[in-house]
Amino acid sequence: MRAMILEKQGVPLSLREIPPPEPSYGHLPIRVHACGVCRTDLHVVDGDLKEPKLPLIPGHQIVGTVVDNSKGKGKFTKGDKVGVPWLGGSCGFCVSGRENLCDNARYTGYQIDGGFAEYTVADEHFCFTIPPGYPDLQAAPLLCAGLIGYRSLKMTEKGHRLGLYGFGAAAHIIIQVARFQGREVYAFTRKGDIEGQKFAVSLGAVWAGDSESAPPALLDAAIIFAPAGELVPKALRAATKGGIVVGAGIHMSDIPSFPYQLLWGERVLRSVANLTRRDGEEFLALAPRVPVRTEVHRYPLEKANDAL
Numbered sequence: 001m002r003a004m005i006l007e008k009q010g011v012p013l014s015l016r017e018i019p020p021p022e023p024s025y026g027h028l029p030i031r032v033h034a035c036g037v038c039r040t041d042l043h044v045v046d047g048d049l050k051e052p053k054l055p056l057i058p059g060h061q062i063v064g065t066v067v068d069n070s071k072g073k074g075k076f077t078k079g080d081k082v083g084v085p086w087l088g089g090s091c092g093f094c095v096s097g098r099e100n101l102c103d104n105a106r107y108t109g110y111q112i113d114g115g116f117a118e119y120t121v122a123d124e125h126f127c128f129t130i131p132p133g134y135p136d137l138q139a140a141p142l143l144c145a146g147l148i149g150y151r152s153l154k155m156t157e158k159g160h161r162l163g164l165y166g167f168g169a170a171a172h173i174i175i176q177v178a179r180f181q182g183r184e185v186y187a188f189t190r191k192g193d194i195e196g197q198k199f200a201v202s203l204g205a206v207w208a209g210d211s212e213s214a215p216p217a218l219l220d221a222a223i224i225f226a227p228a229g230e231l232v233p234k235a236l237r238a239a240t241k242g243g244i245v246v247g248a249g250i251h252m253s254d255i256p257s258f259p260y261q262l263l264w265g266e267r268v269l270r271s272v273a274n275l276t277r278r279d280g281e282e283f284l285a286l287a288p289r290v291p292v293r294t295e296v297h298r299y300p301l302e303k304a305n306d307a308l
């Protein structure tokens with residue numbers, strides 16, 4: 001099969017012809033139809049995330065078809081359309097529903113070969129059913145941008161006025177869900193990103209501006225999707241008393257120091273790590289009801305470096 005392989009962090013992926021992977025017990029061989037590209041893939045390639053398996057096939061938003069279920073435990077059968085997300089395995093004993101925090105968790109396209117290839121294998125317990133009728137290219141971004149976004153959105157509790165800092169893959173999905181839930185969305189982009197602000201408004205943001213600006217109303221909650229630590233004090237400053245600020249990224253630059261006053265008033269600052277299987281099941285059931293429409297650009301496998 002053809003695969004795009006990371007030999008060493010800090011250099012582009014190379015196209016290689018390698019034998020398709022063999023599933024072990026409990027794992028499914030999957031023919032990849034589409035694999036999304038995530039900011040985290042870039043952190044892996046660039047070396048911001050330090051523990052990849054090498055050589056590695058990146059990619060953790062995989063949509064494909066189960067080729068054979070002889071090694072599976074019966075959750076899926078041959079021909080099923082499945083999604084493979086970032087969380088690819090855990091110790092199996094983390095039964096509190098927080099397998100996203102498992103010390104022995106393993107991640108697709110990081111410690112497990114992922115989807116920038118024609119075939120992959122995945123632990124069936126961590127695969128999801130793709131909602132019937134969802135086109136492959138539309139579904140792929142739901143598996144990380146959508147899922148991590150959804151977990152972050154849940155952490156904002158019932159916050160009505162919701163700020164989204166960084167209007168990219170995750171935000172463009174989560175704004176649709178937030179609007180479906182009846183929330184007001186305030187979108188923050190980089191300074192001068194008028195296109196991004198227009199895009200946010202076209203998806204229903206009540207206000208869009210750059211992250212230097214104060215929104216017209218204090219926010220009940222905010223999600224920071226951009227990996228920029230300087231957004232943390234800005235989001236706290238924009239939050240009302242009791243407001244919740246969620247860092248959604250797996251990596252963020254250092255947070256500058258800020259006066260306690262910004263956190264005072266029971267404002268909450270928290271991170272969101274990975275996803276749980278429950279998040280995936282809930283979100284993939286919700287997405288067709290919204291319905292979430294993702295904005296995608298298609299690249300052939302061998303152009304993965306361009307996509308990154």
Ligand SMILES: [Zn+2]
Pocket residue numbers: 090091092093094099102103104105
């Ligand atoms: Zn565990």
Ligand SMILES: [Zn+2]
Pocket residue numbers: 038039040041060086144145
């Ligand atoms: Zn991701």
